[in-house]
Each structure stands twice: as structure tokens, then as C-alpha cells.
Amino acid sequence: MSQTATVPRSFGDHVLDVEDLRIEVRTDAGPGPVLVDNVSLKLRQGEVLGLIGESGAGKSTIGLATMGYSRSGCFITGGKIIFRGKDVRTMTRDERQDLRGHGVAYIAQSAAASFNPALTLYEQICEIALRRGLMKEEEAKAEAVRLFKELELPNPEAFGERYPHQVSGGQLQRAMAAMAMITKPSILIFDEPTTALDVTTQVEVLASFRKLIREHGTAALYITHDLAVVAQIADRIMVLRHGKMIEVGDATQILQAPREEYTRRLVAERTVANQNLREDEKAASAALLEIKNVVASYRSLTKVINDVTIDIQRGDTVAVVGESGSGKSTLARVVVGLLPRSSGDVKFQGESLPARLQDRSKDQLRRIQMIYQMPDVALNPRQTLLEIIGRPMEFYFGTPKSQIKDQVSEMLRHIDLPESFANRRPGELSGGQKQRVCIARALAAKPELIICDEVTSALDQLVGEEILRLLNRLQDELGIAYMFITHDLGTVRRIANKVAVMLKGQLVAYGETAKIFNPPYHPYTELLLSSVPEMRADWLDEVLAKRVGKAR
Amino acid sequence: MAVATETKPKPKAPGLRLFGHKMPISAQIGFLIIFLNLFLMIFAPMLAPYGEGEVPTNLEKWAAPSAEHWFGTDAIGRDILSQLLYGARLSIGLSLITTCLAFVVGIITGFAAAILGRWADMVLSRFADLILSMPTLVFSLVIMSVIIPREEAVVNATGISNAFFEGMVIIVVIGFLYAVPVFRLARAVAMNIVALEYVEAARLRGESIWWVIRREVLPNSIPPLVAEFGLRFCFTFLLIASLSFLGLGIQPPYQDWGSMTFQNGQAIFSGKPQPLFPAGAIALLTIGVNLVVDWLLSIYSRAHGENA
Numbered sequence: 041m042s043q044t045a046t047v048p049r050s051f052g053d054h055v056l057d058v059e060d061l062r063i064e065v066r067t068d069a070g071p072g073p074v075l076v077d078n079v080s081l082k083l084r085q086g087e088v089l090g091l092i093g094e095s096g097a098g099k100s101t102i103g104l105a106t107m108g109y110s111r112s113g114c115f116i117t118g119g120k121i122i123f124r125g126k127d128v129r130t131m132t133r134d135e136r137q138d139l140r141g142h143g144v145a146y147i148a149q150s151a152a153a154s155f156n157p158a159l160t161l162y163e164q165i166c167e168i169a170l171r172r173g174l175m176k177e178e179e180a181k182a183e184a185v186r187l188f189k190e191l192e193l194p195n196p197e198a199f200g201e202r203y204p205h206q207v208s209g210g211q212l213q214r215a216m217a218a219m220a221m222i223t224k225p226s227i228l229i230f231d232e233p234t235t236a237l238d239v240t241t242q243v244e245v246l247a248s249f250r251k252l253i254r255e256h257g258t259a260a261l262y263i264t265h266d267l268a269v270v271a272q273i274a275d276r277i278m279v280l281r282h283g284k285m286i287e288v289g290d291a292t293q294i295l296q297a298p299r300e301e302y303t304r305r306l307v308a309e310r311t312v313a314n315q316n317l318r319e320d321e322k323a324a325s326a327a328l329l330e331i332k333n334v335v336a337s338y339r340s341l342t343k344v345i346n347d348v349t350i351d352i353q354r355g356d357t358v359a360v361v362g363e364s365g366s367g368k369s370t371l372a373r374v375v376v377g378l379l380p381r382s383s384g385d386v387k388f389q390g391e392s393l394p395a396r397l398q399d400r401s402k403d404q405l406r407r408i409q410m411i412y413q414m415p416d417v418a419l420n421p422r423q424t425l426l427e428i429i430g431r432p433m434e435f436y437f438g439t440p441k442s443q444i445k446d447q448v449s450e451m452l453r454h455i456d457l458p459e460s461f462a463n464r465r466p467g468e469l470s471g472g473q474k475q476r477v478c479i480a481r482a483l484a485a486k487p488e489l490i491i492c493d494e495v496t497s498a499l500d501q502l503v504g505e506e507i508l509r510l511l512n513r514l515q516d517e518l519g520i521a522y523m524f525i526t527h528d529l530g531t532v533r534r535i536a537n538k539v540a541v542m543l544k545g546q547l548v549a550y551g552e553t554a555k556i557f558n559p560p561y562h563p564y565t566e567l568l569l570s571s572v573p574e575m576r577a578d579w580l581d582e583v584l585a586k587r588v589g590k591a592r
Numbered sequence: 593m594a595v596a597t598e599t600k601p602k603p604k605a606p607g608l609r610l611f612g613h614k615m616p617i618s619a620q621i622g623f624l625i626i627f628l629n630l631f632l633m634i635f636a637p638m639l640a641p642y643g644e645g646e647v648p649t650n651l652e653k654w655a656a657p658s659a660e661h662w663f664g665t666d667a668i669g670r671d672i673l674s675q676l677l678y679g680a681r682l683s684i685g686l687s688l689i690t691t692c693l694a695f696v697v698g699i700i701t702g703f704a705a706a707i708l709g710r711w712a713d714m715v716l717s718r719f720a721d722l723i724l725s726m727p728t729l730v731f732s733l734v735i736m737s738v739i740i741p742r743e744e745a746v747v748n749a750t751g752i753s754n755a756f757f758e759g760m761v762i763i764v765v766i767g768f769l770y771a772v773p774v775f776r777l778a779r780a781v782a783m784n785i786v787a788l789e790y791v792e793a794a795r796l797r798g799e800s801i802w803w804v805i806r807r808e809v810l811p812n813s814i815p816p817l818v819a820e821f822g823l824r825f826c827f828t829f830l831l832i833a834s835l836s837f838l839g840l841g842i843q844p845p846y847q848d849w850g851s852m853t854f855q856n857g858q859a860i861f862s863g864k865p866q867p868l869f870p871a872g873a874i875a876l877l878t879i880g881v882n883l884v885v886d887w888l889l890s891i892y893s894r895a896h897g898e899n900a
Contacts, residue, residue: 376796397795405798418789422811435797481793 051275052085055124055226055259056106062118063101063110063283075101075114077283083227086257090274090291092267092306094500095471098283099263103229106261107144108136124226141168145220149232151212155204162200165219174223187218190255191248210241214248221252228253228260234269238363238527239571246272246573247584265500267306268573271295272580279303291577305502307575327351327390328521329375329408329489334384336374344370346545347384352489352538355515357522359536359553361529361568367545368525372491375523376408388489406436409482413494415474419466425452425477426462432484451480455510472503479510483518491523496531508535529572533557541565619887625880633680640674644846654864663869666856672869675847679870682848684877686762687829693767694824698774699817703805705775706782716775723772729834735765736840758843766831770824777820781813815891822885826878833874849874 061079065072076098083089091099101114108128110116121128123143128136140146148154155164166180175183181200188196191214204212213233220228230249234242250273253260264270270277271291278288279302287300298304329352336345345367352358360368373379375386377397386393388407394400412418419428429451430444439447449459455476466474475495482490492511496504512535514520524536532539532553539556541549541564549562556565570583615623632639655665663672705713723731739761747754785791791808799807833850835841842848847855852870859866 378792378796400798402798405796410793410796412789412793414789418793420790420808420812423807432797435799485797 051087052257054082054084056081056083057122058082058102058106058119059122060119061102061105061116061121063098063105063114064117065113066115067113072113075283076105078119079280079283079285080119081278081288083259083261085226085259086254087276088253088260088262088274090270090277091261091263091280092265092270092277093280093286094265094502096282097280099265099280100231101283102280103146103231103261103263106227106229107140107146109140138172141225142172142174142223143225144227144229145223145225146229147213147216147220147231147233149235151216151233152204152209152236154216155212157204160201160203161207161215165200165215165222168219169222172223180222183222184218187221187252188215190252191215191218192244193218208241210237210245213237213245217249217252221256221258224256224258226259228258230260230262230264232264235264235266239529239573240363240567242269242573243571243580243583247580249273250580266573267295268575268579271575271577272573279306295575295577326354328354328356328388329523330385330387330390331371331375332385332387334371334374334381334386336370336379336381338379344545345374345381348542348545348547350540350547350550352521352523354488354521355519356538357515357524357536358538358540359524359526359532360540360542361526361532362542363527363568365544366542368542369493370545371542372410372493372523372525375491376410402436406432406485407488408491409485409487409489410491410493411475411478411482411495414498415471415478416466416498418478419474419481421466424463424465425480428466428477429462429480429484432481436485447484451484454483454514455480470503471499472506475499475507476510479507479514483514487520489521489523491525493525494527495524497526497528504531511535529568541568613891616887618883622880622883622885622887625876626884629680629684629877629880632677633684636677636681640671640677642671642674644674644678646670646674654859654866657865664864664866666852666866667859672852672856672866675852676849676869676873679848679852680873682842682846683829683832683850683874686759686832686848687825690763690767690770690828690832691821691825693763694770694774694828695817695821697768697771699778699810700805701771702775702778703782703809704801705779706786707801707804707809713779717779720772720775723769724776728769728831732765732769732831732835733838733840736761736835739765740840754843755846758841762832762835762841766828770828770831774820774824777816778813781816782809785809785812815888819885819888822881822888826881826885830874830878 058079058081061076062074063076064074079098079102081089081102091102093099101110104110105116106121106123106128108116108121108131116129123139126135128139131139155161162181162184165184166175166177169175169180169183170177184200185196188199193199193211193214199207199211199215204215207215217228217233233249234245237245246269252258253273262270262274267277274291276289277291277294279286279294279300281302287294287298287303289299294303295307298307329350331348331350334345334348335343337343348367348371350358350360360371362368370379374381377393377395377400380395386395388404393404397405426445426448429448430439433439433444433447434441445462448462452459452461457473457476457480461469461473466477469477478495495511496507499507508531511522515522522535524532526532536553538551539549539553540547541556541562543564548564549556556562557569561569570586573579652661652665653667653669655661655669657664661671661673663676665671666675701716705716740758743754743757746752747757786809791804794804794808832841832848833853836848836850837854839851839854842851844851849870853867853874856867856870860868
């Protein structure tokens with residue numbers, strides 16, 4: 041195995057030297073916002089620098105700039121990007137062409153979107169080496185197989201013959217690393233490479249990336265919003281916010297002794313993630329929602345939900361967790377009636393709900409509301425907040441127009457948005473504000489149960505944290521029950537009093553949070569729990585060591 | 593992803609704007625042509641030096657353009673300019689009404705197919721495919737040649753005028769034929785919108801289909817539909833002109849630009865400029881509408897257009 045991160049590693053010469061980098065948006069109307077403001081960084085041979093920050097911090101923009109590239113509309117307006125003694129900004133077209141892929145290689149967030157579905161993996165992985173004339177086809181293939189082995193891909197000899205859709209998301213992400221490494225670049229840029237993966241897959245991919253970097257002595261920029269992930273792989277960490285450098289230092293220093301307030305908040309957010317927001321155990325009352333032996337499937341015969349039984353009481357927060365494809369979102373669709381169940385029963389306050397949405401009464405619909413993952417597409421961009429939040433009031437309660445305005449203002453206050461926002465449209469709001477509006481729309485129906493489908497996963501950590509607090513406060517005030525669908529176990533610990541763990545459409549564990557998250561575990565729950573990155577540099581080594589031990 | 597999202601509302605750059613987008617010079621020219629045409633069409637009776645179909649007293653066939661007859665006269669001595677102005681009312685008016693009909697029918701059926709899904713979509717789409725498989729001009733020629741011979745019987749039975757009957761036939765036949773491409777576009781646009789969660793939220797609320805169409809889908813599909821409206825107007829306009837040119841559209845004594853081109857067409861062989869004026873008018877308006885449509889389409893296809 042690789043050496044542990046706690047032992048100080050020695051690095052070679054500087055391969056990348058960025059000085060006072062400045063990137064701005066320029067539009068027809070004139071200069072726009074500054075995306076990257078006087079950022080300097082140095083990268084030595086074999087060193088991994090983690091770039092961390094919320095969305096809009098300029099992390100990816102910096103990553104792309106090291107290849108002399110900026111997104112359309114953005115311009116590098118100042119500073120130097122010195123790669124092995126040569127400024128990328130003053131390079132000729134050919135030199136820059138040579139730099140990209142050969143000197144600096146890029147690994148994007150979504151491997152699925154970066155591969156051409158019509159070509160085999162070999163064709164795409166070897167393409168750059170062949171095009172540059174660096175290798176012959178057999179050499180390139182042999183090199184690819186060697187990389188597949190290093191990345192611990194199954195059946196490395198035959199792996200390259202497959203098409204992108206024939207391999208899993210985690211495998212595809214590793215295939216992209218192989219594509220980047222085939223020309224043996226000096227610098228690898230990882231742009232949120234594990235963000236789209238499940239926690240259990242993330243561990244494996246992270247481990248193989250680290251092994252690859254260490255064995256080849258490649259320098260790397262690792263871009264992510266997750267401090268715990270970067271802690272496993274980076275030697276140094278740079279914290280960015282709104283395009284400015286906040287703090288840069290050794291990984292251990294940033295994690296254990298952050299100097300700046302913002303970094304402290306980022307670190308703290310992760311640490312508090314294990315404390316439950318719920319102060320007291322709310323008294324259990326009659327069952328609000330009873331899901332009994334529910335089976336559901338899409339048009340095919342495979343059961344997406346198989347024999348699931350869950351009950352939710354008033355004031356409960358029940359978290360439904362599992363990897364993607366476990367059927368947790370489908371369960372929500374069955375409860376609201378978007379996907380009719382094929383057998384079993386869903387009872388609300390003791391009354392059986394019709395399977396189909398169309399057969400439910402207005403009042404049955406009102407009592408269960410839903411909040412979505414992507415606030416961007418959950419709000420009609422052409423309607424004002426007054427229309428969006430006012431509609432459920434008008435629709436369910438027939439509230440006259442004259443009163444709706446006042447009630448919407450009150451609702452906006454309730455979710456901590458200024459009343460003047462009533463005339464704004466969703467496009468004028470930030471992601472967190474949009475999610476608040478979604479919550480307000482759900483509340484306007486005066487529901488008894490709100491289904492939250494991954495409501496914080498599209499938001500930045502600190503913003504997501506605020507949304508969780510808001511939901512928690514509303515529960516205290518209004519006694520609403522939540523069915524909280526998520527893949528983030530940190531969130532679950534914080535807000536849920538009950539947890540349902542799902543795997544391949546079946547419920548593998550269900551009960552009080554404390555019970556489920558403490559030994560004796562169900563083996564799958566244990567795997568999930570152990571896969572959540574912790575804010576320690578040696579966490580990954582421990583997990584891997586443990587798993588190897590178990591396998592023996 | 594990492595591009596800063598906090599942008600303040602910028603002071604708008606000077607220049608003509610529509611829907612909040614700056615208008616390029618080509619679109620401005622397009623609008624100028626359209627407005628000029630509409631102006632001439634509406635005020636034709638005041639602007640035209642001679643009446644509709646009026647044969648001037650100083651009868652002169654095939655008169656060359658002069659101060660008296662700017663664009664010359666036709667085979668029976670009518671003033672081309674006056675005919676052109678009155679013809680605009682028929683050409684543009686009929687096309688507008690026809691296009692509107694095509695849009696009302698196409699949008700309602702298209703949205704219904706997208707929202708109702710499965711069976712409704714299957715039936716409507718296959719019917720649309722059936723009509724699309726036949727060339728529009730040929731199809732409308734066949735229908736017209738069946739209907740026009742029965743004109744006298746209908747006119748006598750109902751007491752409506754011949755001209756009104758002919759106009760109605762054109763509007764209904766072309767309106768329904770062109771509802772098909774509109775249906776296809778409206779369906780495709782609505783399919784994308786229906787998949788979004790705000791539509792799902794409305795359905796979960798229990799909203800009626802009519803409300804979902806009107807409040808959630810329609811406002812978000814305006815830009816592509818407006819662009820299509822312009823394009824479809826051109827096609828309708830040209831199709832009516834073609835039918836008239838072939839003698840099955842507007843019947844004498846009324847003239848639209850298509851039938852004017854047809855009736856004056858022979859003059860081109862003797863080097864007279866008369867047929868160029870109605871033909872040029874058709875071309876000019878088509879170009880004008882297309883300039884505007886191109887601009888609208890470019891807004892719609894812009895990746896980060898605020899209003900796209």
C-alpha cells in the first residue's frame with residue numbers, strides 16, 4: 041500500500057507556478073464579475089494541492105486556467121501561469137495544444153457526460169497518445185491495461201473493449217483517470233471527480249486515485265467542495281471564496297488549526313454534522329403515514345420497491361437512506377401517487393390512499409407535500425413568488441386575492457426572506473433562497489407530511505445547513521412530519537429520529553436513529569456508515585485497512 | 593459550475609430591445625419591413641391612387657412605370673401599385689388568420705399530447721405523421737380542386753358570397769395542414785417542460801390539465817413558438833401565393849400578390865417589369881419576417897439566455 045499521509049512526503053521541483061491570476065467575465069455590456077482575483081499557487085512534483093470552496097468560489101475556473109483555457113465569456117486578464125518555466129498565457133497555439141493532455145490533464149466531474157457513447161473505452165483512452173504520435177497502438181493498449189490494473193478495474197485485459205454504458209459510474213470515473221494518465225502528464229486536475237458517486241463507490245475511487253498519483257509521482261490539483269474528501273488526498277489545501285484566496289496551508293494545519301473564520305466555519309460544519317439538531321424526543325402519537333408491504337415497479341417486471349413497510353408518526357423525521365438505485369426516490373413517488381403501487385397499502389391517518397394521484401381528493405393531496413432536490417427546476421421561472429406561494433392558498437383554501445398578498449408576505453417572513461421578494465421571479469434568487477421558496481410553497485398548503493427528496497444535496501454545505509435548520513425550526517413550530525430522502529448520512533444523524541435503510545428496493549433496516557447507527561449494525565448499514573469520509577487525514581487508510589482485514 | 597453566480601442587475605446597454613434582448617441591425621431591418629407592410633396594408637384605401645380593381649379612365653394596357661402609374665399597369669389597364677396595396681390585405685390578412693388557426697389547433701393538440709401521454713400522444717402523433725407524409729402543396733391542391741367545383745352549390749344554399757367562401761376554404765385547409773408542424777413543435781417543447789419538477793408540483797397539487805397548460809407550460813414555451821409563428825407565417829404566405837399562382841387560390845376579380853404574379857407573368861417575356869413588383873413584395877416580406885425569426889431563434893438557442 042501507499043505510505044500514509046501523516047508521514048511528511050518529499051516533493052520535487054516546481055512544475056506549476058501561478059502568480060496573481062485574475063479571471064473576469066466580459067460581456068457585450070461591458071466587464072462583468074471577477075471570477076478569480078489575484079490567486080497564486082505553487083505545485084511541486086508529486087504534490088497534491090486541494091482547492092476547496094463553495095460553488096462560485098472559482099475552483100474549476102482556476103483548474104481550467106492552468107491549461108490556458110477559460111470558459112466562453114471569461115477571460116484571463118492578469119497574472120502568470122508558469123508551467124515548467126514557460127508562461128501558458130504567452131504560448132503559441134501549438135505549444136498550448138501540446139500542453140493540454142500531455143503536460144496537464146483534466147478529469148471532470150461527470151465521466152458519463154465526458155465519454156462518447158459510440159466508441160469503446162480503448163478508442164477514447166488511447167486516442168490522445170495516438171493522435172500525438174507518442175505511442176503505437178499496441179503500446180498504448182498495453183499502457184492502458186497497465187493503468188487499468190493500477191486503478192484496480194475488474195478484468196483489466198478486457199475492460200477497454202467495453203462501451204461507456206457497459207461499466208459502472210465509479211469504473212467510468214477511473215477510466216477517465218486512465219485516459220488522463222496515458223500520456224504521463226506532469227499535472228493532473230481532478231474537478232470534483234467523486235461528487236457524483238455514491239459514498240461506497242467514492243471510497244474505492246478515492247483510494248485508486250491516490251494510489252495512482254503517489255506511484256507516478258504526478259502533481260495534482262484536487263478540486264472539491266467536500267473538506268473531508270480533500271483531507272484524504274491532498275498534501276496542502278487552499279480555501280477559496282468568491283474567487284479570492286482565504287487560506288492556504290498544509291492539510292493537517294487547515295483541518296486542525298484553521299486560521300481564518302471562514303475555514304473554521306467550513307471545518308465546524310463538518311464536525312457538528314454528528315450532533316442531532318433535535319433537542320428532545322418528540323412524544324410519539326398515532327401513526328400519520330403507514331406504508332404496508334408496498335410493491336411497485338415501472339413498466340418492466342423488476343420490482344423497484346419490494347415489500348417495504350414504514351410508519352411515520354406526527355412530528356417524526358424519518359430518513360430514507362441508500363445508494364442511487366436503491367429505490368428511495370421511487371418510494372416517495374409511490375407515496376404521493378405519481379407511481380401507482382402494484383400491491384400493498386399506503387394509509388394516511390388510518391385512511392387508505394388511492395394508488396393513483398388522479399383518484400385522490402384535493403384534501404388528501406394537500407396533506408402530503410413534496411420538496412425537490414433541484415430548486416432550479418422546481419419553480420416556474422415565469423411566475424413571481426407571489427404567484428408561486430399564493431397558488432396553493434388559492435387552490436386549497438379558496439383564499440381571496442386580497443388576503444393572499446398578506447399571507448404570502450407572512451410566509452416569506454416565516455422562511456427568513458424579505459417581504460419585498462414577493463414580486464421577484466426565481467431567476468433573481470440564489471439556490472438556497474429558491475429552496476426556501478419551495479419550502480414556503482409546501483407550507484402554504486398547510487400539510488401534515490412533507491417529503492423532502494435530497495433537498496440539500498444540490499446546495500453548498502453552509503447553505504444546506506441553513507435549510508436543515510429552517511426545516512427543523514418549522515417542525516418545532518408546526519409539528520409537521522418529514523420523510524427525508526437522502527444519501528448523506530451526516531444529514532441523517534442531524535435531523536432524523538428514525539432511519540430506513542434501503543438496498544435494491546428492499547428495506548434492510550428500520551428503526552430509531554440511535555439504534556440503527558450504533559452496533560449491532562446491519563452489514564450494509566455498516567458499509568454505508570464507514571464510507572462517509574471523516575475529517576482526518578488518515579481516515580481513508582484506516583477504512584481500507586479495515587476492509588482488507590475483513591476480506592481475509 | 594464554478595462561475596460566479598452573484599451578478600448584480602447591470603445597467604442595460606443602449607439600443608433597441610425586445611424581451612430584454614438587444615436587437616441586432618438585421619432584426620431591426622426585419623421589423624422595419626414588417627411594420628411598413630402592415631402600415632401599407634391597413635391604410636391601403638387612403639394610399640392607393642386608384643380603387644380596388646378600378647380600371648382608370650385613360651385606359652392604357654401594359655403602361656410602363658410613370659408618374660401617373662408608379663409601377664405601370666397590367667393587361668387590362670389596372671394600376672399595379674393600387675392592386676399591390678389592396679392585394680397586401682388579402683395576402684397578409686389571410687396568412688395571419690390562417691397561421692393563427694394553425695397555432696391554436698397545433699398548440700392545444702401538441703400540449704395535450706405531451707401532458708396526457710401514452711394513448712393520446714400515440715393517436716395524435718400517428719395522425720400527424722399521416723398528414724406530414726404528403727407534400728403540403730399537392731395535398732392542398734387536391735382538396736381545393738375537390739371543393740372549388742362545389743362552390744356554386746354551397747354559395748346558393750347558404751347565401752354567402754363567393755369570395756367569402758373561397759377565403760374560408762383557404763383558411764381552413766391550410767390552417768389545418770399547417771397545424772401539423774406546429775403540433776410537432778408544441779409537443780416537443782411541452783415534453784421538455786412537462787418533465788420539469790414545477791409541472792410535477794402542479795400536478796401533485798391536483799391542478800387541472802387546462803391550468804397546467806395555461807399557467808405552467810405555455811408561458812415557458814413562448815420563445816420557440818413565437819419564432820415558429822414567424823416562420824409558419826412565411827410558409828402560409830408563400831403557399832397561398834403558390835395556390836393563387838396555380839389558379840386555385842384567390843379568384844378574380846380579387847387579386848393577391850400570388851395571383852398578380854401569375855396574371856402578369858407572361859409580360860416578363862416581352863421585357864416588361866410588371867410581374868417583378870408583386871414577386872418582389874412577396875420576397876421582401878418573407879425576408880423581413882425571416883430576419884426577425886432568425887434573431888428570435890438565436891435568442892432561444894443561446895445557452896444562457898436569461899429568457900430562453
